[in-house]
Amino acid sequence: MSRAADGIVRPRGASQKALRVLLFVLLGIFALYYLAPLFVMVSTSLKTLEQIRAGTLLSLPTDLTFSAWTKAWSEACVGVRCEGLRPYFLNSIMIAIPGVAISTMLGVFAGYSLTKWRFRGADIIFAMMLFGAFIPFQVVLLPMARTLGFLGLAGTIPGLILVHIFAGLAFTTLFFRTFFVGVADAIVDAAKIDGAGYFTILFKILLPMAVPTFAVTVIWQFTQIWNDFLFGVVFTSTQSNPVTVALNNVVATTTGVKEYNVDMAAAIMAALPTLVVYVVAGRYFVRGLGAGAVKG
Amino acid sequence: MSASARSDGGGGPLRLLEKWLPQIVLAPIFGLSLFFVYGFTAWTLYISFTKSRILPVYEWAGLIQYERLWSTPRWYVAVENLFVFGGLFIFGCLAIGLVLAILLDQRIRAEGALRTIYLYPMALSFIVTGTAWKWILNPGLGVEKLVRDLGFPNFTFDWLVNPDYAIYTVVIAAIWQSSGYVMALFLAGLRSVDDDLIKAAAIDGAGPIRSYVSVILPMLGPVFLSSVIILTHLAIKSFDLVIALTGGGPGYATDLPATFMYAFAFQRSELGMAAASAIMMLTTIVAIMVPYLYSELRGSQR
Numbered sequence: 001m002s003r004a005a006d007g008i009v010r011p012r013g014a015s016q017k018a019l020r021v022l023l024f025v026l027l028g029i030f031a032l033y034y035l036a037p038l039f040v041m042v043s044t045s046l047k048t049l050e051q052i053r054a055g056t057l058l059s060l061p062t063d064l065t066f067s068a069w070t071k072a073w074s075e076a077c078v079g080v081r082c083e084g085l086r087p088y089f090l091n092s093i094m095i096a097i098p099g100v101a102i103s104t105m106l107g108v109f110a111g112y113s114l115t116k117w118r119f120r121g122a123d124i125i126f127a128m129m130l131f132g133a134f135i136p137f138q139v140v141l142l143p144m145a146r147t148l149g150f151l152g153l154a155g156t157i158p159g160l161i162l163v164h165i166f167a168g169l170a171f172t173t174l175f176f177r178t179f180f181v182g183v184a185d186a187i188v189d190a191a192k193i194d195g196a197g198y199f200t201i202l203f204k205i206l207l208p209m210a211v212p213t214f215a216v217t218v219i220w221q222f223t224q225i226w227n228d229f230l231f232g233v234v235f236t237s238t239q240s241n242p243v244t245v246a247l248n249n250v251v252a253t254t255t256g257v258k259e260y261n262v263d264m265a266a267a268i269m270a271a272l273p274t275l276v277v278y279v280v281a282g283r284y285f286v287r288g289l290g291a292g293a294v295k296g
Numbered sequence: 297m298s299a300s301a302r303s304d305g306g307g308g309p310l311r312l313l314e315k316w317l318p319q320i321v322l323a324p325i326f327g328l329s330l331f332f333v334y335g336f337t338a339w340t341l342y343i344s345f346t347k348s349r350i351l352p353v354y355e356w357a358g359l360i361q362y363e364r365l366w367s368t369p370r371w372y373v374a375v376e377n378l379f380v381f382g383g384l385f386i387f388g389c390l391a392i393g394l395v396l397a398i399l400l401d402q403r404i405r406a407e408g409a410l411r412t413i414y415l416y417p418m419a420l421s422f423i424v425t426g427t428a429w430k431w432i433l434n435p436g437l438g439v440e441k442l443v444r445d446l447g448f449p450n451f452t453f454d455w456l457v458n459p460d461y462a463i464y465t466v467v468i469a470a471i472w473q474s475s476g477y478v479m480a481l482f483l484a485g486l487r488s489v490d491d492d493l494i495k496a497a498a499i500d501g502a503g504p505i506r507s508y509v510s511v512i513l514p515m516l517g518p519v520f521l522s523s524v525i526i527l528t529h530l531a532i533k534s535f536d537l538v539i540a541l542t543g544g545g546p547g548y549a550t551d552l553p554a555t556f557m558y559a560f561a562f563q564r565s566e567l568g569m570a571a572a573s574a575i576m577m578l579t580t581i582v583a584i585m586v587p588y589l590y591s592e593l594r595g596s597q598r
Contacts, residue, residue: 117318227421279417
């Protein structure tokens, strides 16, 4: 990451020093721009409605209250159902865990088969699968709805999990293929000579090396599935909505007094899991973004 | 498992199974992928050539849905919005992303923290982003009130509810969400520029600005290209943000093709037209992605 030479702007002389100050001022202004919405969300969620009306976006809450948070979690109305965000948050967890696990596993096998057991057409198969990463999902909505109907999974959580597995395959395959391509064939060939087979080579030799790729893939898939709205809104019903859909319903509710503090608390809750992942494992997250750009 | 049997063992069914194992494992995965991507796309394509409304009917009707689509004013609004939104979004992300990357590339302290701050919106759902910005742009309570309380009682900022300007609020939120990502791409690009070139430029007496303009930036061409491709792709698929921020409104002033497709498929029971609009989106993306992927994959094969 770090570069051996100095940057272009070097701290030399008075004018250079001024440039340096300017640099930090600019960086600081941008940092404020990116942080402002987060600050506004958090501070609004800690205010009462009176405080919201009396103050402005940037005013701090005068007396902290977490009532908006408890309301968003367990009382806010999503449509006619007033149980807060909790059931939908749990739905999202129940969707994300198997969705991430299965799509990642399938990506491992696909990437492995395509690279370390090369056969004719492997590249074409990969290219065809890769295309799935770029189609606009609007193209698959109608047939998917019909297919889930045929399978009896319309409006259910397992149905949405299936959709996410389908939709994630191209990406997970891409991640693992990229990793396995980089592993020397000599390692695999040596293992073959020693009599190791398809699964032995994968589980005993390659997967222990692939831990960082696992991290990238799991984070990528988790973020995609947790943040998804399109599939959630199309393929689930009220009971099985993921948290993004529930959040949008809370915010879009027009009956009664608009509770902006509850909206903001709900938004933070829906954002928290991916935010935590990003803060804890940021470099894997960034690498995932890079791979999404067909790089690396 | 039988797979651990010796691969150099004798013949027999086990040996045969072993030989074909990679293909056997791959087949269902590839099959699923094939079905999802190509099967479903073909299915949608077919629906777009039928008279399907509430339910799909599978009787060929030619280009009727495309004719209807292209004579629907709302579709024109959506396409026009895509140009406005996409153009400003791509330009804004590139400009901010590049500036940030150059500023961050000056070997400064706190680079890691700043990078984290610039990039975190990318980890958020568009629904969350939309919710936050909807609140900030709220005409009565958001930025408008903030500026009025600062002593400008006549300040108005009601873009969110103004049909002529609402699409720009979508641009603001989208740039906030995605510009950090472009920054990360550019930063990686800047870091991979050969140091010797920069030193050579410095020895030749090039100042910082000249070094960037005539030495460094021209080498970032590929990063520019992939950024534009990714941002275009994001713009065409934009759906969540619009739904959360404006709901496509006021009226259908902030409709994009993606929200148009959703509305016609699931609210207005016009499956055929919805399918036709989805195919138009696909066509646009294919026209952009296929040449790009082709060059990208060919380049990576040395």
